Amino acid sequence: MSKSLCFVPGKYVPLSRFILSGGSEPIALPVTRAVADYLKLHNAELLLACLRSGEVTFHRAAWSTLREDTVEAENADGTQNSEEGVFVLVSPLLTNTLPVVSHWDNSAAEGKGGFRYGGTDGIGTLRMDEAGEKVVAEHVVLYNNDPDSPYVYNTEDYQLFGSNEGDKALKTPQFERYIGDRYSLYAVDDLVAISLSDRILKTFGYPVVFCNETADDGALLSNAPVFQLISGSLLVTKNGQHSLASYILPPNWSAKNVKGYPLLFNGYYDANENTFSTVGPSFLEIIGKTLASTGKGVVGVLWNGEGYIGSRSLQGSIYAGIGTAIAKGQDSYGGDAEQVVAVGGSRGGLTALLAGGNPLRLPYRVRYTLCYAPPLILNGLTREFAEGACPLIWHVAEVDTGYRDIWKKDWRHPQTGRSGIETLLQTLTGAGNSASLRETTGLESDFFLDGLKASGTKLLINHGTHDAFTLSRFSFAFAALVRRHGIPLRHEIGYRFGHNNCTDLYEQAALCLKAILQEQELEFTGTVHYRRRSPAAGEWEQTERFVPVHQPVFLEAPKFVAVGSPVAWTLYGEPGMEYRLELGILDQQAWEQKQQVVRNECITLASGVLPDKQHPLELCSWQDGVSQLADGQHAGYYLYELSYRLKGEQDWNVVSPSRVPQPGVEPQAVLRILEEQPNPASEAFRAEAAVLCISSGLSEA
Incomplete structure (x- = not known):
């Protein structure tokens, strides 16, 4: 793969593609019609920026008299040389504000580094990879290297939690006190911004102009054929909670178009990482596609959820923060707060759901709420499932609470005495257990569901079975609860995803925006099933939609447990379905030599009948269990064996042991019983137990 030609042409916005040229050939750069018309309208000065031998120089240019919308060098001096150079068109008419603001200053807090409005440093840096194709995050030492310390984060070298005396002393995230709330952890290398603009220019014909929302930033451009990306908007709610947002303005945006643009909203993690890596490029593409298909613009809102680490967008102040971010999009950038599409995956899916619910009845309306892989497990998190079928939960607990040993059974919070699960819930939500959340402000509470119904939003939930962060039963239960409340819902299920x-x-978000702009309504109803199109491990992401004859049977169960620990499992299928769940004892030596030899004995984990639906709108039935293995059960390898019989049938059906969720790992579904409990928060454990963020078990689909 050839290396990208992009370079940083000083303060100027690249207005053409970067081209490699040299020798006696004249330099000629084609320009898109929209950009050419804008430059001609303003009689703009034209320059060719040239990178040669590591040095950037600028040369006067003019419109070609022979080729339409093409710029050529005014003379050969300095632009023609036997040595090759990379050229791009720029103009003093369009300039960037770089570097991108982070609000972090390495010299603050007596050299420890900390928040400073307008700062452009970072604990880490976003850079382009060597090929110039991908953004990579380079971390400095955010984590504590002292092996004897109980704390995860390096608070000795960094002031992570604010500037008042109480916050300075914090060693760990607390409820409503999170890492990266008012600053980004990442500085942004200028080439990251220029490369993003080049990518968007190639796709849509419009470059991106980068601005910082600080006290000295310049005026926004009206009626210009450019995207405008405004970074570092510091938001403060009435109760003093801080957060950051970036805003994307469409080409030909006009300050006079009051409430003229639908808002595309997302709330994810770090502000600069969101904007320049994980979400921002996709938002630019959605806005570009929507403009191309409708001729109308959309304003994007990229919000950090009031914190990068410690927050999963479930804290009490989240609604005010969402409202503030959306209000800014309307008041400053012409967005219409009554025409919002909220979209996100994982934590972003939770944030979208909360935005759509709007239980405080704040002055905005989310028309379509698109939630992908929202980890709804907090509706009923228990230790047994955290240790088994949800192998990433203890990593979440360690990262979000800042305590290294939180996964240990005998761990207790040093001040409150709470258990690990209780401490995690307290940090994220302010409540110590799931039951109190259901009764007060949680996603299953009347407070939230009444708000979700009153908002009039249309809801899409997309979840994959065998999610290493959560269990499918929480998505099924929430879907049934939503439908019982009369809320329009489309539920998409991806088996083994x-x-x-x-x-x-993002394609779905583009469809929703198009519907709003064309004054149409999309129907969000029904349950839609997806499975892998190909059995090949390397093609596991390819999907196909299918209509099952009956609810596909699947099992979510652990890949590892320690001797003496229970096996926590959940089985899904048709109501009234009989089932047998067993463990076949494998010959350990044969299995390690990639041979399968099942001994003539097995262990019954569970058998029974799946319960009837509690409500007609429930999609399927499920049964969860915590099966304690017999005393003296040895370490080794065990094969999951699942059979079932549907109501009214005579014959038993066997789910093939090869129908494993994790692609290309084990050929069959195996439970490994270990002599000792490994650290489930460790990188080594996660690499084996949660391949591609997929957990273990079986699935006939």
Whole structure:
């Protein structure tokens, strides 16, 4: 793969593609019609920026008299040389404000580094990879290297939690006190911004102009054929909670177009990483596609959810933060707060759901709420499932609470005495258990569901079975609860997709925006099933929609447990379905030599009948269980064996042990019983137990 030609032409916005040229050939750069017309309208000065031998120089240019919308060098001096150079068109008419603001200053807090409005440093840096194709995050030492410390984060070298005396002393995230709330952890290398603009220019014909929303930023451009990306908007709610947002303005945006643009909203993690890596490029593409298909613009809102680390957008102040971010999009950038599409995956899916619910009845309306892989497990998190079928939960607990040993059974919070699960819930939500959330402000509470119904939003939930962060039963239960409340819902299920998407969330967002702009309504109803199109491990992400004859049977169960620990499992299928779940004892030596030898004995984990539906709108039935293995059960390898019989049938059906969720790992569904409990928060454990964020078990689909 050839290396990208992009370079940073000083303060100027690149207005053409970068081309490699040299020798006696004249330099000629084609320009898109929209950009050419704008430059001619303003009689703009034209320059060719040239990178040669590591040095950037600028040369006067003019419109070609022979080729339409093409710029040529005014003379040969300095632009023609036997040595090759890379050229791009720029103009003093269009300039960037770089570097991108982070609001972090390495010299603050007596050299520890900390928040400073307008700062452009970072604990880490976003850079382009060597090929110039991908954004990579380079971390400095955010984590504590002292092996004897109980704390995860390096608060000795960084002031992570604010500037008042109480916050300075914090060692760990607390409820409503999170890392990266008012600053980004990442500085942004200028080439990252220029490369993003080049990508968008190639796709849509419009470059991106980068601005910082600080006290000294310049005026926004009206009626210009450019995207405008405004970084570092510091938002403060009435109760003093801080957050950051970036805003994307469409080409030909006009300051006079008051409430003229639908808002595309997302709330994810770090502000600069969201904007320049994980979400921002896709938002630019959605806005570009929508403009191309409708001729109308959309304003994008990229919000950090009031914190990068410690927050999963479930804290009490989240609604005010969402409202503030959306209000800014309307008041400053012409967005229409009554025409919002909220979209996101994982934590972003939770944030979208909360935005759509709007239980405080704040002055905005989310028309379409698109939630992909939202981890709804907090509706009923228990230790047994955290140790088994949800192998990434203890990693979440360690990262979000800042305590290294939180996964241990005997761990207790040093001040409150709470258990690990209780401490995680307290940090994220302010409540110590799931039951109190259901009774007060949680996603299953009347407070939230009444708001979701009153908002009039149309809801899409897309979840993959065998999600290493959560269990499918929480998505099924929430879907049934939503439908019982009369809320329009489309439920998409991707069998064996784990914490990954079986449909494209951004394509769906583009369809919703198009419907709003064309004054149409999309129907969000029904349950839609997706499965892998190909059995090949390398093609596991390819999907196909299918209509099952009956609810596909699947099992979510652990891949590893320690001797003496229970096996926590959940089985899904038709109501009234009989089932047998067993473990076949494998010959350990044969299995390790990639041979399968099942001994003539097995262990029954569970058998029974799946319960009837509690409500007609429930999609399927499920049964969860915590099966304690017999005393003296040895470490080794065990094969999951699942059979079932539907109501009214005579014959038993066997789910093939080869129908494993994780692609290309084990050929069959195996439970490994270990001599000792490994650290489930460790990188080594996660690499084995949660391949591609997919957990273990079986699935006939």
